[in-house]
Amino acid sequence: MSAPGKVAEDSVAKQPPVIDIRGVSTRFGKAVIHRDISLQVGPGEMLGLVGGSGSGKTTLLREIVGLLAPSAGEVRLFGQSVLAADPEVRRAVRQRFGMLFQQGALFSALSVYDNIAFPLRELRLLDEDLIHDIVQVKLAMAELTAAHGKLMPAELSGGMVKRVALARALALEPELLVLDEPTAGLDPDRSAGFVKLICTLQKELGFTVVMVTHDMDTLLGLATRVAALADQRIVADGTMAEVLAVDHPFVRNCFASRHAPAVVDKALR
Numbered sequence: 001m002s003a004p005g006k007v008a009e010d011s012v013a014k015q016p017p018v019i020d021i022r023g024v025s026t027r028f029g030k031a032v033i034h035r036d037i038s039l040q041v042g043p044g045e046m047l048g049l050v051g052g053s054g055s056g057k058t059t060l061l062r063e064i065v066g067l068l069a070p071s072a073g074e075v076r077l078f079g080q081s082v083l084a085a086d087p088e089v090r091r092a093v094r095q096r097f098g099m100l101f102q103q104g105a106l107f108s109a110l111s112v113y114d115n116i117a118f119p120l121r122e123l124r125l126l127d128e129d130l131i132h133d134i135v136q137v138k139l140a141m142a143e144l145t146a147a148h149g150k151l152m153p154a155e156l157s158g159g160m161v162k163r164v165a166l167a168r169a170l171a172l173e174p175e176l177l178v179l180d181e182p183t184a185g186l187d188p189d190r191s192a193g194f195v196k197l198i199c200t201l202q203k204e205l206g207f208t209v210v211m212v213t214h215d216m217d218t219l220l221g222l223a224t225r226v227a228a229l230a231d232q233r234i235v236a237d238g239t240m241a242e243v244l245a246v247d248h249p250f251v252r253n254c255f256a257s258r259h260a261p262a263v264v265d266k267a268l269r
């Protein structure tokens, strides 16, 4: 008979990874973007995906959330295929992650309130009183007030747009947050504030994060693990210190920027 602690450990060990990318290859016409990529991300991890321009980072994020089918291989979220044939399975998987993509951050014709309420209304399960209460909670989580709810997206600063998009991504209490360049277009102070907000919420709510970023401060502030995409594959994957130890031209160039000393110091501390 196994000890009670052993049973608990076994059940944790059997949890499927939150993201399971298996043998993914991507082609657009003759261009090969990914070649046989496999990558698993476990609960609570915060993975930063880095790579040169055009290396296929956003494409991989689109495949993770099921917006694009890989040419070969499969992406599973929470143990289920994101492109499952059964629409009920797809819907259930869809409700377990939130995303914040660079393009189309908010619906410009809807108020802040209605943007955040949108995924809640889509469920067709909640009455308007409950939706109202949830929207207020999400506004507060994103450090916004009820008054912000009345504004239209065009009336918001860049930082506020990001916060509203984050509030909307968190509306359904996702277990996974997918972020494409979350701090792009923000000045360093706003960027640092947004990174801090995501970190605080992740500590409170425990969601898993996968993020694409070019910004070293964002990477250092958020990622507990880094994967580098180059030559159509993952050429480095691990802690920042482990990635820095990989001898690959992209890794050397990427971290040989003006930020390199800070990155190396923080990673190796």
Ligand SMILES: Nc1ncnc2c1ncn2[C@@H]1O[C@H](COP(=O)(O)OP(=O)(O)OP(=O)(O)O)[C@@H](O)[C@H]1O
Pocket (backbone or CB within 6 Å): 028, 033, 051, 052, 053, 054, 055, 056, 057, 058, 059, 060
């Ligand atoms: N739908 C598509 N049809 C054809 N080619 C595409 C499509 N989507 C992306 N590509 C091409 O695939 C390559 C990878 O694009 P992707 O946007 O994933 O790169 P990225 O690493 O995110 O780049 P960046 O850092 O510049 O945003 C690019 O050459 C792009 O032009």
